Structures are given as C-alpha cells and as structure tokens.
Amino acid sequence: VNLDSLLEEKIKEFIGCGDGCPSTVTKTLSCTSIKASGRLASCPPGMAVTGCACGYGCGSWDIQNGNTCHCQCSVMDWATARCCQLA
Amino acid sequence: VNLDSLLEEKIKEFIGCGDGCPSTVTKTLSCTSIKASGRLASCPPGMAVTGCACGYGCGSWDIQNGNTCHCQCSVMDWATARCCQLA
Amino acid sequence: VNLDSLLEEKIKEFIGCGDGCPSTVTKTLSCTSIKASGRLASCPPGMAVTGCACGYGCGSWDIQNGNTCHCQCSVMDWATARCCQLA
Numbered sequence: 001v002n003l004d005s006l007l008e009e010k011i012k013e014f015i016g017c018g019d020g021c022p023s024t025v026t027k028t029l030s031c032t033s034i035k036a037s038g039r040l041a042s043c044p045p046g047m048a049v050t051g052c053a054c055g056y057g058c059g060s061w062d063i064q065n066g067n068t069c070h071c072q073c074s075v076m077d078w079a080t081a082r083c084c085q086l087a
Numbered sequence: 088v089n090l091d092s093l094l095e096e097k098i099k100e101f102i103g104c105g106d107g108c109p110s111t112v113t114k115t116l117s118c119t120s121i122k123a124s125g126r127l128a129s130c131p132p133g134m135a136v137t138g139c140a141c142g143y144g145c146g147s148w149d150i151q152n153g154n155t156c157h158c159q160c161s162v163m164d165w166a167t168a169r170c171c172q173l174a
Numbered sequence: 175v176n177l178d179s180l181l182e183e184k185i186k187e188f189i190g191c192g193d194g195c196p197s198t199v200t201k202t203l204s205c206t207s208i209k210a211s212g213r214l215a216s217c218p219p220g221m222a223v224t225g226c227a228c229g230y231g232c233g234s235w236d237i238q239n240g241n242t243c244h245c246q247c248s249v250m251d252w253a254t255a256r257c258c259q260l261a
Contacts, residue, residue, distance in 0.1 A: 003180070004184070007180075007184045008184070027260070028220075029116070029258055029260055030222060031223060033236065035236075047116075048117060048118040048171060049118060049169070050224035050225055051137055051139075051169055053226070053234060054146075054233050054234060055234055056144075057230075057232045057246075058234070059140060059145045059147070059148075059228075059231065060141060060145070060233070061140045061233075062120065063120050082138065082223070082224055082225055082237070084137075086115055086116055086260070093181075094181065133202075134203075135203045135204060135258060137205060138224055138225025138226075138256055139227070141233075143231075144231065145231045147228060147229060147230065147231045149227065149254065150207050169224075169225070172202070172203055173203055
C-alpha cells in the first residue's frame with residue numbers, strides 16, 4: 001500500500017470534490033456592475049444578478065432569462081446589473 | 088488500528104464539519120425573484136434579500152424582519168424581492 | 175513516521191488552506207442594510223454591495239470605490255447600501 005495515494009483518495013472522497021476543490025474552500029463574495037445603454041443589462045456567465053439600477057430614477061425592474069436586468073419605465077436610457085459570484 | 092476510520096476521523100476533524108460538509112464545498116451563488124402584489128415581498132427561509140424592485144418606478148425601499156422588501160412610495164401595486172443563497 | 179502529522183500535512187495540502195479553513199466550509203450568505211443621510215452609503219470592509227435604495231423614490235444609482243452606493247437623483251435625503259458576505 002502506498003500511503004500517499006491512499007490518503008489522497010480518501011481525502012477527495014470525504015470532501016466530495018476533485019481538482020476544483022482547493023480553490024473553492026476559500027471563496028468570498030465578489031460583485032461588479034455591468035452598465036449598458038437602453039433598458040437591458042446582463043451579467044456575464046457564472047455571475048448572479050443581485051439587483052438592478054435604471055436611468056430616469058426608475059426603480060421598477062425585473063430579471064429576464066435569469067441574468068438580465070430589464071428596466072420597466074416607459075422612457076429609459078441606461079440599465080445596470082449588479083452581478084456577484086463566489087471568487 | 089483501522090486506517091480507514093482513522094483517516095475519516097482526522098479529515099472531519101481538520102475540515103471542521105460533519106455530514107453536511109461534502110455538499111457545502113462546491114456551492115455557488117444562486118438567485119431568484121419573488122414578486123407579490125402590494126408593497127411587501129419576502130424571501131423564503133434560507134435565502135437572503137440582496138435587493139428589491141417596486142412598482143410605479145419607485146426605488147425607495149427597506150428590509151423588514153430581515154427577509155422582506157418594503158416599498159415605501161405612497162401608492163404601490165407590486166414589490167419584488169431578489170433572493171440569493173449558496174446552492 | 176508520525177501518522178498524525180503526516181495526515182494533517184496531507185489534508186492541508188489537498189484542501190489548500192491553513193488555519194482559516196475550518197470556519198470557511200460551513201458559510202452561508204448573510205446580508206444587512208447600511209443607511210446614511212445624503213446620497214452615499216457604504217458597506218463595511220469584507221462585505222460586498224449587492225444593491226442600493228434611495229430616497230425620493232429614486233432608482234438610479236451606481237457603485238463608487240467598489241463599496242459605496244451613490245444615489246444619482248438631483249435631490250436626495252438618504253441612501254441605503256445592501257451589504258452581503260459569506261458568514
């Protein structure tokens with residue numbers, strides 16, 4: 001029996017992760033803003049929308065397709081998505 | 088000495104978790120929207136409110152009882168809570 | 175060979191963390207609101223801004239310096255930052 005490989009196998013088994021594990025454990029919440037002209041702004045893949053801001057003082061928005069801010073007021077010049085991930 | 092049980096005990100001791108551990112390590116941020124009529128919208132247990140949207144273009148809101156969006160503008164028809172969790 | 179120290183060394187190597195590791199594994203998303211008078215409200219160090227609310231029904235805001243909500247409407251009496259972290 002090779003103790004080293006036995007240990008590695010056992011540890012990965014108990015933690016339930018493969019190669020992606022080590023970097024995952026120390027993650028913190030990291031957020032950024034994505035601004036676009038018009039009434040839609042999308043978060044990049046891997047990030048979640050936590051809130052939206054809109055032009056013209058508008059606070060009425062909804063999320064479309066899971067990752068896109070949609071500002072609802074009739075006239076709109078810009079939209080911003082607040083996007084967060086564990087990183 | 089049974090090497091397997093010694094390993095399991097040691098690994099759990101160092102990681103500081105019990106049965107809930109394996110699934111925790113690979114978590115990512117996941118968000119959803121909860122919309123309600125009126126001026127209040129609440130996130131379900133286990134989810135945190137990261138932001139709110141309100142009808143009538145209103146961007147003035149506060150969080151009540153830790154998990155409920157409260158839209159403050161005088162006239163209000165709907166409220167939406169943006170709810171996130173590690174999942 | 176001391177099996178205990180060999181195990182500790184191996185486990186820390188695979189998990190990729192030191193003393194900070196145990197408490198990290200069981201983290202959940204935790205959020206709070208920071209309200210201030212004027213047009214600026216900041217999250218404390220270690221927390222991320224996930225969204226903002228503003229007085230006068232205003233829904234136009236942006237994030238300054240990574241952790242500060244800036245309400246953009248011309249007249250403004252209060253700003254609130256929604257601040258989240260893994261805790």
